[in-house]
Amino acid sequence: MVTIYDIAKKANVSAMTVSRVINNSGKIKETTRKKVEQAIKDLSYVPNSAARSLISNQTKTLGLLLPDISNPFFAKLARGAEDKALELGYRVLLCNTDEDAAKEMNYIDMVLSARVDGVLIAPTCDQSLEQIDRLSDHGIPVVLIDRTIEGFQGDYVLGDSYEGSRKLMEHLISLGHHNIAFINGPSNVSTARERLRGYLETLKLNALPIYEHYISEIDFKNVQSGATKKIIEQLLCLEPSKKPSAIFAANNFIAISTIKALKELGLQVPDDISVVCFDEVEPVVYFDPFFTVASQPAQEFGKIGVQFLIERLSGGYQEDERKVVLSPDILIRKSTRSL
Amino acid sequence: MVTIYDIAKKANVSAMTVSRVINNSGKIKETTRKKVEQAIKDLSYVPNSAARSLISNQTKTLGLLLPDISNPFFAKLARGAEDKALELGYRVLLCNTDEDAAKEMNYIDMVLSARVDGVLIAPTCDQSLEQIDRLSDHGIPVVLIDRTIEGFQGDYVLGDSYEGSRKLMEHLISLGHHNIAFINGPSNVSTARERLRGYLETLKLNALPIYEHYISEIDFKNVQSGATKKIIEQLLCLEPSKKPSAIFAANNFIAISTIKALKELGLQVPDDISVVCFDEVEPVVYFDPFFTVASQPAQEFGKIGVQFLIERLSGGYQEDERKVVLSPDILIRKSTRSL
DNA sequence: TCATTTTATGTTACCGGTAACATTTTATGA
DNA sequence: TCATAAAATGTTACCGGTAACATAAAATGA
Secondary structure, eight states, rough: OOOOEEEEEESSSHHHHHHHHHHHHHHHHHHHHHHHHHHHHHHTTOOHHHHHHHSSSSEEEEEEEEETTTTTHHHHHHHHHHHHHTTTTTTTEEETTTHHHHHHHHHHHHHTTTSSSEEEEEOSSGGGGGHHHHHTTTTTOOEEEEEEOOOOOOOOEEEEEEHHHHHHHHHHTTTTTTOOOEEETTSHHHHHHHHHHHHHHHHHHHOOOOOOOGGOOOOHHHHTTTTHHHHHHHHHOOGGGGSEEEEEEEEEHHHHHHHHHHHHTOTTTTTTTTTEEOOOOTTTTTTOOOOOEEEEOHHHHHHHHHHHHHHHTHHHHHHHOOOEEEEOEOOOOOOOOOO | OOHHHHHHHHSSSSSHHHHHHHTTOOOHHHHHHHHHHHHHHHOOHHHOOHHHHHSSSOOOOEEEEETTTTSSSHHHHHHHHHHHHHHTTEEEEEEEOTTTHHHHHHHHHHHTTOSSSEEOOOOOSSHHHHHHHHHHTOOEEEEEEEEOOTOOOSEEEEEOOHHHHHHHHHHHTTTTTOOOOEEEEOOOOOOHHHHHHHHHHHHHHHHHOOOGGGGOOHHHHHTTTTTTHHHHHHHHHHHHGOOSEEEEESSSSHHHHHHHHHTTTTTTTTTTTTEEEEEETGGGTTTOOOEEEEEOOHHHHHHHHHHHHHHHHTTTTOOSOOOOOOOEEEEEESSSOOO
């Protein structure tokens, strides 16, 4: 591999002069600069980031930890993050945690070892705090995206799950639905708690009863293995007057598996049952907007997250924590109908 | 930041001994190992990859260059790649080229500077060869995914675009469609050429005429800006007997914009016109399989690609180039109908 | 018991850059 | 013309690890 010394030799100058040319620092005679630049071109030299990192103590690299890049919501988020990182001269290391705390822990080790300058993370659960603290202990700034954690100190960018939940519920109630089941994500994730809060509060505000058996929890892996069907079956077993006329799915993946299960059980959406959820179901939405959703600006999460992160790590922002909570858009489409 | 010297001092040994404990190399007395491990834990030391890279001349990092992570096809591919990389102890740097040769070039500089051990790339076009050669010149192995390039020397993993195209066309023809329009991607991408070849050949084999005005090209950016509509409008302007009864969209994004345009023009799929395409339209397919597609194993592309790449860079495989061409699955669903 | 292995640990130099300081060259002005 | 400032370039040491070699400590055996 070509080093700065090879260039120096070829251009008949010292390595330091080459370094100055590359970094445009110090005073360099025009003829020398030309010579050096020619040598760089001739030998197609590219500086070694590792060597630079060792001195500068920064890698110009960010860690991006999210559950699963093949979930369009997180893919959009990642895209926003990568775009902003590129714009600001940073690289992105991609990590899929699969909502798995153990995987997450290993990735934290990895990014620590990689000496990333900062970490953008959608934590798997509240227990992630311990791992995040390890990052902070090492002086690595962390920005949370999509989810927060109780006791976390620092910036975050999330959607307003409570508000979205409130509005989706109000929409269903306004359509005449009183028996609304709620299939939530794991309650050790902040979004799930907030969505539940919105669900319960809206029922209360509308003087509607809360049925415990309407509320269920399902995690990422069980959604993937099709366990949603069991939950739906149980809901459909209820006595006719208690049978839900609508289902509030806490996210797009749950919604998809819900629709699939309903279909397998011979039920049509929205004719037999209405369904709402969080997050767009991309890219269908572009040609056949079907789901009534609380749409979140995923790409913005990523962009703002990286912006905050880099402001922190470059010392450009030292003030209080910035907690950004973006409102979701409620998009009423074809998965809900009036009773 | 805690270094190996801090550990050495704390444990009252030399830095070398600490290094040996960490890497499990050489002979270490059990009591010494314990002491060192305790110190590592106490100071929560994590080795600095940059320093290691400098000596070992490897970064355990791969570059992943693809058009756009928010395209579910590439997201799946990325997921497969990242999974395999993790399994084999490698990290992944994510790069979105947006089918833009200039962006691609900058990323090549970036991965060169980052001294990645290898690069997995879905090149933007045939002209990418020059950039890829720069990587090879620096001794960095490259594996192509999804697309190949004329004159490229090395491994690749792609789908069989020709075969998929042949089968989609045969399907349409078997349904009685003779007037089939083809909206292709840019012809400087190998997949587009192969799909066109399949299109033309199938018509020929079935003794059907080839109409030049049935064939059009559209690039990524124009698809996003909605330019598909103009193409569709022109197709619908043709005299009744020449009006296409089916459209072959070269990829899922083109298919989506096609359906959208058709809808805006008041046409129903498949009642008024049939549509087929390459690649699944995720995640709709899980609950409402609509598109008749040539489905490609994107995740496998990523996995095999990384596997090949790491075999190359670790010197485990030195034989001839491996050209893997995976057959697509033809899945007949609801976007096509018999005439 | 003491030379000889074997085992355990330490020293030095280097990977490829750059900060800090040193030195040489050129320009400036009295 | 020559002291002096300014400009251009060079030297040295270090960032945090580890390979290669050196040495000390413990184990072995005749």
